[in-house]
Amino acid sequence: MRQPAWIQSLQASRASSIAAIGLLVAVAGYCLAFERSLYAAGWSLLILALLVLVLGRLLTSSLALAAIVLSVVTVSIVKNHILQIALHSSDILMISNWDMQKYLWSDQRHYMVALYASAALIIAMLAAVYMRDTSYIPRITGFAILAIGSLFFFTAASAHSEHPEFNFTSVNRHLTNFYASLRETTGIAQNRSYFGISNNVKAAGINQERCNRTEDTPNIIMIHEESLFPPSLYSEIEYDRSIDPFFKSVDGDLHLLRVETFGSGSWLTEFSVFSGLSTEAFGGVRSMAPAIMTGKLGDSLTQWLKSCGYTNIELSPFPEGFAFSGRFLRSIGFDRIIDRKAQKASTFNERDAFYFNNAIAEMKKHFADSSQPLFTYIMTMATHYPYDYTYAPEENVAGGTAKSAPYIDEYLRRVGLAVRDYRAFVSTLKASFPSKKFLILHYGDHQPIVTGNLAASSSTSSDPRSSIGYLTYFAFDTINYTAPPLPKQKIVDIPYLGSIALMMAKLPLNEATASRLSLLEECDGRYSFCPKKKLIADFQERLFETGALKVH
Template sequence: MNMTVRLPGEWRHAQRWATAGAVFVFIAVLAFGPLIEHSLLERAFTAALYLALGLLLVALSGRFAFGLAAAGLLTLVLEVAAHLKYKYLTTPLLAPDLVYMINADTLRTMSRYPLLVGAASAAALCVPLLLWLAWRMERVPPFAHRRRPWLTRALLAAFALLAAGEAMSTTGPFAEAHAKGMWLAMTDASLITDFLISFRATSVRAPAYPPQAADAYDWKRGDADAGAGAALHPRPDIVAVLEESTFDPRILAACTLRLCDRRMFHSDRRTLAHGLMVVHTWGGGTWTSEFSFLTGLSHEEFGPAGLYAPFNLAPRIRYTLPRVLRANGYRTVAIYPTDGDFLNGRNAYAEYGFDAFYGGEQVGLGWESTDADLLRVFARVYAEEKAKANGQPLFLFMLTLHQHGPHMTPYAKLRAPYDRPLFAGRMDDWQNLNLANYLERLDQSDRAMARLEDMLRASGKPVLLVHFGDHQPSFDGAINGIAKRLPSGIADPSRVTYYMLKGFATPLRRYDYPVLDLAYLGGLVLDAAELHKDAFFTANALLRERCRGRYLDCGQRALADSYRADVFGQLKDLDE
């Protein structure tokens, strides 16, 4: 039976336009999307999935123009959303964003940016309209002339699904693309690939351990008398400062100028501990360093989903530094330099156990705020919170922001002597510009830290001050081309920053580690304050001593297995 359908001339003309337009959209999106991914393998990977999507939508809809237009427009929306997220947050769009970041807080944040509102509105209006037009203009489905069009469509759909499944298989032809680490996926330019491979990062993976290993070592020793000294001395206020994108530049082999040598990295008679610190991120991901400091854990222990710690780990971690400080009678306070809704900050800090949270919108801080701005806010909040505390000691945690990338302000806008290449002949032009920016901002941080120390010392009250770098800046990747001078045994030179712990009007009990992991810093503060530690931080301190400050790279497998069996098996630190 002949199934050919004849159309009036005007409809045939409209259908030709619809088909031509759909083909143009499909090819244009392919050319400016999948085919501009970072590597040849990633281009092939995303192109294969894009073609499979187009074929699947043609088969399911039974319409050629509509299927191609739908595949092109949906992919275009993904590309635009990924580029906008990268522009505003410097991280690509990833699959877990669909779980953790589509909420009222995100919509309120987006409403403050006209470009985001305009792009979202245009997509919401134009995409459905264009798809409706493609559907209406295509009067004859492509399979109408066949005897069994449904069978042809089913076979094409099955082929498309099989092809997509093979491409998405971590052991298939694109296994190398899937093997890319999630942190690299958060920092490179392959926005479509990064989104596609990130679906495995949507669920938290509990750390593995042999259950019977917990009893191989004693993880309770010292718990009973850990806070014995607290009865002999007043509990000190504790001020913790996370220094954004900050490291000691003297680890760079070429950074031998006096401008590289800053007081904030030097010990003095009030120093309890200081030195190099291993962190678990590079170039970004401040929230993962917050997580490590506040929980004594590494986000990497929970698989790729650990990158979303403020969303998926903060509500599930049972033992945290703010909670143990509250058990010791402290009032816990956080100053957040950006909007409190950014990366779920307000909710995450409540889950970590903070009594009070000051978002940037409350205290006049934002992306352009300097360390001096933060210091002024600190002075005001500290005074207000001391009044509220009514004799309770305070734990106040704050984050700086001024050192956040990019570090590409032109020399003409930098003050002397940072207004010129400082390492000509030793670094290339891009490295020189970025390092000049970094050192100029570091000078400001150094002066602000000196004023903070003076302020705390002048009070005459017992205070511990701890400050540390959350990660190295990336300089758009250029920092990895600068030689570094570091002790042997450090596996990844890009993951080294610094820490400093000082005491004012407190007993001087000193600690010395060749390199300290950030996961131990909170427990070290508890020891320096001579406070009672809970079962987790007791075990954390014992592992710190047994591994001499190393954590993920401790090198003693049996010890690490026993520790995780105790923390996650016995103590149930991760709620199911």
């Protein structure tokens, strides 16, 4: 009996077929032996079937699959090495942002060179193999393979009840984690609902009010301190104790802030400060929270400040489009974003004094032309990794030591520089604007990667979000202004910080802000993990009912 043409083709190209089978065995072996995941094997077979259907070549498709698997695993290992976070498929969307690529090129150039070179090599190799590949698979056979692959995928996943959720801290199953994250990433394109709210929810809305500012309110300065936290959190760290007062507020106390990211992801903290919401609601795609929620908020910190007559400006070390933050910030009431280019910064991590001096210059221009109060948001970067070189070597500043924390000395040097620059900034404010009132809020956006081992050894809870590694600080200072008492909670979750700032500025509070401050008391500082979860859910449903929060 005459054999089908595609089988004759495979027999004629025996070397290609053997090579293809070898690659497939290697991929299957990795999925089953190393990740112990039929789910990953099922996904890989499904991708192979799609590649065969599109390319019509068994060897090229097998090689492409092997390249995908190897790339995902390698990039996940590198990401985990840097950030202690697993690779998520939405990272592809994030890195497609041109300003993010420019930042990574400046900050992690050796990794970006390796990424670009590897991508070019893989494309060239696949093109060369495709031109010589004789393992032809007809389209009808491709559809049959796709059907088999789909059946295996759904059967394997169902039989083992896998369909795993993406786990930020699970880094031993790189491929499984990546495949599991695909459902969350496709949810962005499908405009899925977040916060557990459906369109048919019925709740009492929150009143949409206008701010009737009656007294002479302070100008507000909010400083997003990169990678800053109180070193006193870890007993293992030895450091210059003269920096401790920097972390304390006007009341003389240290106030701890629980953030939702570790080692990186400044834009996640930024999102929660301004939105009053938790990025936990977005699951594995929380890195895309600013992009997802652009144009969907009506109750942000800066929108209320604008209603109170404030002019809102930002001074950023990044290009405006970085991590989609520029569009997000403009959608919530920022009047001007003075980015890296506008400030004529030569690097991404200028001294804090560079941004502070630029802020002083902007304030002088504003106060000369306008009687409106000013909200100035400043991001710093000097304390950002990497820490394998001496920053500002001409400066004599104390460092520190800690066992199991490589590069902690250099990190603590930079903290010392940050404290020095902040104190000089406050002195300059007093001298430049002797009659102006200022409320200054500075806070740490996340801990640096160098505390990873310390946080792991200090953790006593099975809940990773309760880890000491998610604690930073917030502090208020004043100039010519008397602030009210701060909340009494020992630790405050990041979504409350914007509402606390409004309270400290003695501004009229709308119902949403008053409700958040009530939740702060009811939940003892917790938000997403508040023991009274229904209170948080009801509050978010009320925001939705009013239109202050759009979930689609």
